[in-house]
Structures are given as C-alpha cells and as structure tokens.
Amino acid sequence: MTKSFGKKSVLENVSTFFKPCTIYGLLGRNGVGKSTLIHLISGRIFADKGEITLDGNKILESAPELERIFAVGQFEMYQGGMKLIEIINDTARFYPGFDKKYVVKLAEKFEIDLKSRYGNLSTGYKTIFKDILALCVPCEYIFFDEPVLGVDAANRNLFYCELIDS
Template sequence: RNGAGKSTLLNLITNRKFPDEGTITLDGATVAENDALLQQVFLINEQNLFPEGMKVKKAFQVTKLFHPSFDEEYALQLCKKFELNTKKKIKSLSTGYQSIFKNILALSVNVPYVFFDEPVLGLDAYHRDLFYKLLIEKYSISPFTAVISTHLIEEVATVIENVIIIKKGTIIKNQSCEELLSSGYCISGTASQIDSYLSSYGSSQELIGTDSIGGLKTAYLLGTPDSSAVSGLEVSQMDLQKLFIQLTNS
C-alpha cells in the first residue's frame, strides 16, 4: 500500500539512498559505493535523473557510458513500437511517454537485476499491454531478474512468478504466486450461511477478511475448505488483488 516502503527499499538497493542500519549485499559484497556491483542493477522510478534539456537519443548514448551492455539499437526499435520521438527533449514528454522512455531504458540496459517502480504510470491500456508483452519477450530471450513494484496488482498477476507483499516496512509474504494463491480460498453465500460456516469450521483456519454487500457475504480464509460443509455456498480461489487487500487491511 502507499507508504509501505516499496520505493524506499528499491532506492536503498540501488544506492540512491543509504540505510540507517544494516548493509545491502550482492553476492556477498556490499553494494554501497561499489561501481562494479551497481553496474549490475538498474532502477526506473518517477525521478528523471537526466538533464531536462537532454534529448531522448542523447540519453541513450549517456546510458551506454554507465552501462556498456546497453543496446542502443534495440532501444531505437522500441521507440518505433511505442512511437516515441527520439528527437524530443525529455522534459517535453507527457507523463505516459516519460514512463515509456524509462521502460525502454530498462528493457535495453541488459543487466542482471532491473527494478521497475510503477512502470505503467500514465500509460494507456494499449501501451501497458505492449510493455508487458515486451517484458516477457525480453525475459524469454535473455533471462534476468525483473522486480516490479506496482499498485495494478490484477493487471500484473499474469506476468509475475514470485510475490513479495510489504506492510508498513515489514515483509509479510514472500513466495511463488502459485503457492500464495493456492494457500487460501473465498467462500460466498448469505450472511447467515457464512457466519454459520465460520463459527463451525473456520476456527482451524485463518480468517483474513470479509466483504458484505446487501445480504450477501464473502469470507477470505487461509487454508482448505471443508468439503462437507460447503453445500449451498460458492467456493473460489482468491485472486491476487483480493488477497493483497485483505492481507494489508489494517
């Protein structure tokens, strides 16, 4: 959720901020002020670290100075796909095209660890879909670790392999998406039916939340439904967004 610490964590990992305590390491070596290690990571977020008067194509050339593996030819191909004018100054780009510009940098940089902090900010549905397709295409050709921090959970659920949920600076879930979704279920019916189910069979399971609309009620539980007690009730798998909402509900 907002303020949980996602962006702060990514800034710490990539050395844009420094921790008050503890150390951040990569392969056993401390990341802080370590140029060789920092060349292996790349972060895009809402910040633009290039001079605002710089043009897009020049920014590609500058990126290659810091990350020699940056594929400028591939970046220009992506510009055509997204219809990004490389002669434009970065400051003149709309919010959506600012995101597109940064995503192109991230997809072209060719480093082992790429961090996307709200990568689809300002993007329309077409460009969001194109970004996800290109991300999967890039990963299938040349695998790398991509970390996506996003609020559009339902949209990204089909892309990600592992889920980390942070609540108020603490990691509360860190497992594969498949394992997480199979760890619980939703059960729906009338309010009296659900209350009866919870009182009789819910004590051995963890109730993480409920929703009520009119006389209908849905309960979200971690565990396995009691097959002998679900007659007349609707049981379904939790989707990732619903699970996230319930787990982070204060």
Template structure:
C-alpha cells in the same frame, strides 16, 4: 548469486519507513513488490540502488556491498518514478549516455521499442508527457545489460494499449535474456500472470514473500452460511471477511487443517493475488486501527 537485503531499517524524522527488512532476490526471476501507498516500496528500491542510505542494515549483491561500489551498482538498474534525467537533454543523447556507462546497451532494441511506442527520440526529455517519460525510462530499463532491473511504477501514465505493449516487451526480453525483474505497481491484476515471486510490504514490514503459486496455494476464500463459515475458520488466520445477503466469506491465509471436515454448506476456493493483497493489507490496517 543473489541480491540480499539484511535487516534494513529506514527512519526519517523519528518515523519508521522500513523495519528490519530481510529479503533475497534470486537471479532470473520476475518479482512483484506490492504494497499500499506509503508502505516503503520506493524507499526500499532507493536503498537497494544506493540512491539513499539506510539507517541500518546491509544490501549486498553476490556478497559484495552495493554502497558506493561501481561493480555492483553497474549490475542493477532502477527505473524510478522520480525523473533523474536532465530535462533539456534529447532522448537520443540519453540513450548514448546510458550506453557509455553500462556498455553493451541494446541500442537496436531501444530504437525498435521507441518505434513501437511512437516515441520520438529527437525530443527533449522535459518536453515529454508523464506517460512518454515512463515509456522512455521503460525502454532504457529493458535495454540495459544489468542483471537486476527494478521497475518502480512502470506503467504510470500509460494507456491500456501501451501497458499491453510493455508487458509483451517484458516477456519477450525476459525470454530472450533472463534476468531479475522486480516490479512495484498498484495494478496487481495486470501483472499477476507475469510474476514468479511476490513480496508484499505492509506497515513497513514484509508480510508475505515467496513463489506466487506457493503463496496462492495458502490463500483461501471460505464461503457459506455465517455460522458454518465461522465454525470452520475458527482459530485459522482470517485476514478478511465479506457479507453478501445471507452468505459470508472469510478470507484465510495459511494452511487449512487436515483434521477438520469441511461442512457441505461451505465452499473453499483459492484467492487471486489482488484479493489476497487487499485483504492482507486491510487486515493489518484494522489490527493497527484497533
């Protein structure tokens, strides 16, 4: 029981957008799909949901293809940044249409959420602001009976209050009916506590994939006088550095050596997800720039 992405490659006009991606989304798990602009997150989600075709590779759900397959496509829902709903259609009608195609759509919860978000379901989709379009799409995403929900930029245009409301609704619905959520967003700090697993895409490849605690357990900040820090982090996977006054910080991703004593002048702490992401993706950029 899982959604598997195998050796997915996407090329467009001679440019590689995704480069032989291998990935597994397990059931009943909340994933964060992180990456800088242009890393290929939306392309990956569009390929998974069969909205576009991969140049190479396969995507399967429980070993069944997702290409042109009603049975598997009906088990996932992608809330995308691109609006696929007809602008002239009223929201009520769109909910009914979604219920027709997905079956078992939680209409009562949709109406309840619309009330909490102050969303007028008699409005036409095209008349909504960016934020309210996002809210509507989120409501649909939280109420469809799909096993895999992909949220591409789920808080685009949402104010802080609405974002809080969404995160709470996500926790509530996940607790009540666990399923897989894959959240692609740039607001890492806000969702860090929600995530169980994380996938970081950079330069069209997966650079990190795993459980958030496991990933963060291998992410360190080593601070202290420059020479001591440099000595300690020599030959380790340093993904970034900072200097403030006489203090130097090296960001390391990977296991620390057991046989190397930590100098008294050096402090070792764990990185948070956002800091890890920034340094991992900056590091690659520097490497590529060189």
C-alpha cells in the same frame, strides 16, 4: 535493514532475497516503503542500519556490483531540456553492452521520436521512455518503480509483452 525519514520509520528490520531471472512484484499501500526499498537497493539512498549485498559483496562498497543493478521509476533522473538520444548515449556510456538497436526498435513500437526533448514528453511517455532504457541495459537486476504510471492501456500491454520477451 532499517530506514527512517525524520521520525517516521519506513522500513524496519527488513530482509529479502531476489533470485536472478525472476520477476517480482512489490505490493502494498502508498507509503509502506516499496520505493524506498528500490532506492536503497540501487544506492540512491542509504540505510540507517543494515546492509545490502549482492553475491556476498556490499553494494555500496563495490562499483562492479552496482553496475549489475538498474532502477527506474517516478523519480526524475533526466533534465527536461535533454534530447532522448542524448540520454540514450549517456546511458550507453555507463553501461557497456547497452542495446541501442533495441532502443530504436522499442521507440518505433511505442511511437516515440528520439529527437524529442525529455521535458516535452507526457507523464506516460516519460514512463515508457525510462522503461525502454531499463529493457535495454545489460543488467542482471532491473527494478521498475511504478512502471506503467500514466501509461495508456495499449502501451501498458505492449510494455508487459516486451518485459516478458526480454
């Protein structure tokens, strides 16, 4: 696939393959297209050329395929005034099988009050909260973009342990 923003080509003739049940890391300097690739795969933006498929089906033409993918990152997905519990309930509506009990368990481990408003969280806790949601969705493909942005060392370690366990 190919993706440009204005005259700047970010991804050009990129082709990749991800195996299920495997952890990958996308490494590269700022601006080389890592986030763009995640946005393309998750259907947040569209490729200029090419297509993204999952098991041979074009993702953007197949709602069931999109439901198998979840992406979180530095992009803001939630309104600041929303309470965390509201975001959890909304996520559960979109993803049947979403593990609310695991959310509560992780929130306790990370010391997050689920009655808090999303906008009142620090950058690190916004990241942790989105990471928690991603660990609790019943999706085969989960993409984390900057999964430890602003997160302190202790919580980074806890996140990595939970990621491996899940």
